[in-house]
Amino acid sequence: MEDTAVPPVRTDRFARRALLAGIVGTAAAAVAVPKVTAAAQDVSVKKGQAAVGGRTLDVTIYAVALPDGNFAYGYTPETASIPGPTLEMVEGDTLRLRVINQTGRVMSAHPHGVDYDIQSDGSLQTNTAIPAGEERTYIWRSHEGGMGADGVYTPGSAGYWHYHDHALNGSAHGTEGIRRGLYGALIVRRAGDPLPDVQNIVVINDANINNKVAPNTPTFTARQGQRVEWVVIAHGNSFHTFSLKGHRWANNRTGLISGPDDGAQIVDTRTVGPADSFGFQVIAGERVGPGRFEYHTHVALFWDRGVYGWFDVLESPAPVVTVTGIADGETYGDSLTKTVSWTVTGGAATGASSATLDGQPLENGAALRLWTLPLGQHELVVVGKGTGGDTTTTVRFTTKTSFADLQALVTSLPMSETTRAGLLDRVTRAAGKATSGSESGAISLLEQFISRVENQVRSNAEVRSVLLRDAQALIAELGALDAAEGGR
Amino acid sequence: MSATDLENAVDGGGADRTGGERVGRRALLGGLAGTAAAAVVLRPGLAIGDDQEDPRPLGTVPRAGAGGTVREVTLYAVAGPGNRLAYGTTPENASIPGPTIEAIEGDEIRVTLVNTTSLTVSLHAHGVDVPAADDGTPANGSVVAAGARHTYVWRTHAPTKRADGTWEPGSAGYWHYHDHAVGTAHGTDGITRGLYGALVVRRPGDPLPEKQFVTVFNELTINNSAVPDSINYSANLGQRVEWIMITHGVASFHTFHTHAHRWADNRTGLLSGDDDRTSVIDNRTTGPGESFGFQIIAGEHVGPGTWMYHCHVQFHSDGGMIGIFTVNNADGTPPPGHTEHMANHREMAAMMMSAGGHAAHGGSEPAKAQVAGSPTISQSDVPGGGDEDAHAGHEGHGG
Numbered sequence: 041m042e043d044t045a046v047p048p049v050r051t052d053r054f055a056r057r058a059l060l061a062g063i064v065g066t067a068a069a070a071v072a073v074p075k076v077t078a079a080a081q082d083v084s085v086k087k088g089q090a091a092v093g094g095r096t097l098d099v100t101i102y103a104v105a106l107p108d109g110n111f112a113y114g115y116t117p118e119t120a121s122i123p124g125p126t127l128e129m130v131e132g133d134t135l136r137l138r139v140i141n142q143t144g145r146v147m148s149a150h151p152h153g154v155d156y157d158i159q160s161d162g163s164l165q166t167n168t169a170i171p172a173g174e175e176r177t178y179i180w181r182s183h184e185g186g187m188g189a190d191g192v193y194t195p196g197s198a199g200y201w202h203y204h205d206h207a208l209n210g211s212a213h214g215t216e217g218i219r220r221g222l223y224g225a226l227i228v229r230r231a232g233d234p235l236p237d238v239q240n241i242v243v244i245n246d247a248n249i250n251n252k253v254a255p256n257t258p259t260f261t262a263r264q265g266q267r268v269e270w271v272v273i274a275h276g277n278s279f280h281t282f283s284l285k286g287h288r289w290a291n292n293r294t295g296l297i298s299g300p301d302d303g304a305q306i307v308d309t310r311t312v313g314p315a316d317s318f319g320f321q322v323i324a325g326e327r328v329g330p331g332r333f334e335y336h337t338h339v340a341l342f343w344d345r346g347v348y349g350w351f352d353v354l355e356s357p358a359p360v361v362t363v364t365g366i367a368d369g370e371t372y373g374d375s376l377t378k379t380v381s382w383t384v385t386g387g388a389a390t391g392a393s394s395a396t397l398d399g400q401p402l403e404n405g406a407a408l409r410l411w412t413l414p415l416g417q418h419e420l421v422v423v424g425k426g427t428g429g430d431t432t433t434t435v436r437f438t439t440k441t442s443f444a445d446l447q448a449l450v451t452s453l454p455m456s457e458t459t460r461a462g463l464l465d466r467v468t469r470a471a472g473k474a475t476s477g478s479e480s481g482a483i484s485l486l487e488q489f490i491s492r493v494e495n496q497v498r499s500n501a502e503v504r505s506v507l508l509r510d511a512q513a514l515i516a517e518l519g520a521l522d523a524a525e526g527g528r
Numbered sequence: 529m530s531a532t533d534l535e536n537a538v539d540g541g542g543a544d545r546t547g548g549e550r551v552g553r554r555a556l557l558g559g560l561a562g563t564a565a566a567a568v569v570l571r572p573g574l575a576i577g578d579d580q581e582d583p584r585p586l587g588t589v590p591r592a593g594a595g596g597t598v599r600e601v602t603l604y605a606v607a608g609p610g611n612r613l614a615y616g617t618t619p620e621n622a623s624i625p626g627p628t629i630e631a632i633e634g635d636e637i638r639v640t641l642v643n644t645t646s647l648t649v650s651l652h653a654h655g656v657d658v659p660a661a662d663d664g665t666p667a668n669g670s671v672v673a674a675g676a677r678h679t680y681v682w683r684t685h686a687p688t689k690r691a692d693g694t695w696e697p698g699s700a701g702y703w704h705y706h707d708h709a710v711g712t713a714h715g716t717d718g719i720t721r722g723l724y725g726a727l728v729v730r731r732p733g734d735p736l737p738e739k740q741f742v743t744v745f746n747e748l749t750i751n752n753s754a755v756p757d758s759i760n761y762s763a764n765l766g767q768r769v770e771w772i773m774i775t776h777g778v779a780s781f782h783t784f785h786t787h788a789h790r791w792a793d794n795r796t797g798l799l800s801g802d803d804d805r806t807s808v809i810d811n812r813t814t815g816p817g818e819s820f821g822f823q824i825i826a827g828e829h830v831g832p833g834t835w836m837y838h839c840h841v842q843f844h845s846d847g848g849m850i851g852i853f854t855v856n857n858a859d860g861t862p863p864p865g866h867t868e869h870m871a872n873h874r875e876m877a878a879m880m881m882s883a884g885g886h887a888a889h890g891g892s893e894p895a896k897a898q899v900a901g902s903p904t905i906s907q908s909d910v911p912g913g914g915d916e917d918a919h920a921g922h923e924g925h926g927g
């Protein structure tokens with residue numbers, strides 16, 4: 041196609057792009073948005089944030105006549121649908137839309153919001169419609185916002201836009217094509233815009249939604265807590281008020297507010313007239329829980345005639361938290377080191393989690409040296425985050441000491457080898473006494489052990505206190521045993 | 529229709545505010561030229577760089593200066609052919625819509641309405657500060673009998689912090705004025721027949737356009753006209769165009785749509801910067817009494833072309849609520865394919881009319897039937913613009 045003119049560029053786009061690349065580039069890499077090359081078809085939603093634009097997206101769609109008398113756009117003739125494919129761009133992207141006309145009559149595709157030169161207008165008047173059996177590639181560009189040299193800011197292309205026929209059967213404004221289903225959503229995102237989990241396209245086309253009337257209108261579903269994007273488009277001749285029960289949004293470009301000082305009006309109903317479009321994101325069931333919510337025109341005349349449908353927010357299965365390394369109700373010798381880790385799984389798990397051990401934060405996968413904990417009961421609390429609510433799992437376990445543990449600790453903890461030999465001797469002999477039933481003999485040796493610790497383990501207060509603590513615990517245990525047996 | 533006619537037609541659109549020729553086409557009213565002085569009165573104070581202490585970076589765009597001036601305007605209410613009524617700055621240059629009146633926040637506008645018709649007419653303004661005595665309604669007596677005159681005082685103010693700490697918004701906006709007396713107490717007949725116009729109140733520092741279009745969806749017409757007499761505009765690639773959109777009528781709602789151009793859905797149509805989350809749109813629902821405006825750069829990011837604008841209510845656009853916004857090449861020469869695209873437009877307009885366009889069912893009567901001895905009233909964005917036939921013979925392309 042011949043470039044008839046170079047559009048004026050008033051924006052310092054390079055600087056802005058470089059800045060964005062620094063900020064958003066890593067996020068883009070993290071969500072692994074594929075580099076789109078020629079023939080790439082997939083312009084659907086990616087998890088996370090919108091990547092930086094600048095890509096060339098080559099997309100082919102077919103326009104076909106449906107058996108019921110409607111017409112539709114589709115990635116293939118077989119998958120053509122009403123509305124047509126949702127086309128997505130990020131500011132800076134160019135979409136080369138190849139439209140193959142299999143409707144048997146003249147038709148076109150005309151976009152709202154994006155940049156196109158007159159060759160891509162898609163109107164009969166400009167000779168840019170597509171005759172029956174032919175094809176045409178429309179070029180839709182987009183741009184980032186930026187300050188012009190004249191001191192006036194130029195808005196970027198981001199918005200919830202749409203495309204539609206502008207020519208079917210010779211209609212100068214695509215009236216018949218629109219009425220019979222040749223329309224779809226066109227989303228231009230700004231780099232960094234949040235991406236949804238679920239996307240619902242609602243086209244109120246005079247007295248129907250997506251060329252259907254209730255009960256045949258779409259029933260949309262989402263799990264509680266999922267980020268749901270609604271794109272609302274009106275067509276035809278009538279004015280409507282789109283309304284969504286149980287959810288609300290900001291009346292601006294994204295439906296999201298920037299903070300408490302953002303003055304955007306919060307609405308749950310909005311007037312739309314033919315070719316108006318808007319979009320917003322909500323969290324399914326946020327503050328209202330799961331259930332069946334209606335979306336509809338609030339113009340009663342049309343509402344009563346079936347211009348409504350359902351949005352089912354499904355209860356989220358709670359995430360499953362699986363803790364390994366420590367088991368609930370178990371008792372562990374304090375010489376052990378346990379690697380404590382957990383996984384959060386399940387349909388509605390976000391993968392995020394947090395944990396505390398006896399009230400102190402604990403990292404997933406931490407190597408837990410049990411001697412550093414006080415002897416006795418401990419509580420590990422792991423919270424697995426889910427879109428519809430969190431799962432809290434509590435693991436209670438006990439640490440205790442024993443002659444074997446004390447021997448192990450003396451063997452492994454830092455101290456001089458002379459000290460270590462002396463202490464090992466005392467504790468080993470005490471263990472022997474205890475095994476042979478002489479509690480008092482064992483206690484006596486442990487008291488020698490204590491005395492040696494007090495005199496010789498001086499440089500490391502932590503080691504010193506742990507050894508004293510464990511020896512005293514053993515003495516207390518032996519004393520209790522002795523008393524229970526009536527003494528010897 | 530010859531190519532020359534088409535080119536003349538192309539030139540019909542838009543008050544040219546370029547350089548020193550701010551009066552522009554206003555003085556060239558298809559052979560019924562008004563005085564340039566009258567137009568000058570309507571646009572005082574819009575001096576380039578006449579800013580006070582505006583902290584905003586000014587760039588190179590001309591900006592509105594300070595307010596605080598008294599603007600005196602005389603408007604004549606005139607009866608014309610085809611049952612039309614119109615306002616003009618002289619009896620001879622009356623147009624539909626009437627002259628665009630501009631002010632800057634802080635200005636006082638004194639409009640003397642001279643009623644040359646045999647009806648009682650009035651002037652009612654939206655947006656500005658109007659005492660009850662100048663409300664322009666029969667209810668408070670501020671209407672003008674046949675042959676009489678009345679001076680309406682409209683004041684404006686800058687945003688002001690109230691004593692209670694809240695802010696009173698300023699007067700700036702794309703407003704409008706209209707009759708409130710002919711036919712009914714609400715001026716229903718006066719509006720239907722053409723007594724309306726744009727009223728722009730700027731904030732000091734607001735960027736000034738090079739061209740200005742006024743589009744009024746009046747029931748099922750545009751500026752009381754419909755195809756094949758469509759209201760067409762033109763600008764050169766890169767020119768800053770201000771588009772003022774007003775809706776009137778007895779029952780209809782509309783969606784105003786421009787091809788290949790878009791604006792922010794706020795007071796100015798401009799965004800403050802990257803963090804401004806205002807929706808950017810190219811289609812807006814509008815109902816009777818509403819008005820909005822925006823500035824665009826002709827052809828920005830899209831290039832020259834014979835672009836359509838229209839009501840997007842399908843049966844309205846199919847019935848003739850459509851016009852052409854021609855973006856010429858930067859040097860003023862027509863865009864590629866212009867002659868053919870205009871011919872296509874005319875051909876389709878003729879088809880619409882033969883299919884029963886709105887003009888056929890009473891939205892307006894053809895402008896051509898001139899009542900003997902009465903002045904022509906042109907339907908246009910500005911006096912003399914748009915009505916292509918009325919333009920044949922005046923200056924050619926500006927290139």
Ligand SMILES: [Cu+2]
Pocket residue numbers: 150152204315785840
């Ligand atoms: Cu459209």
Ligand SMILES: [Cu+2]
Pocket residue numbers: 745780781782783839840841844845849
């Ligand atoms: Cu309309």
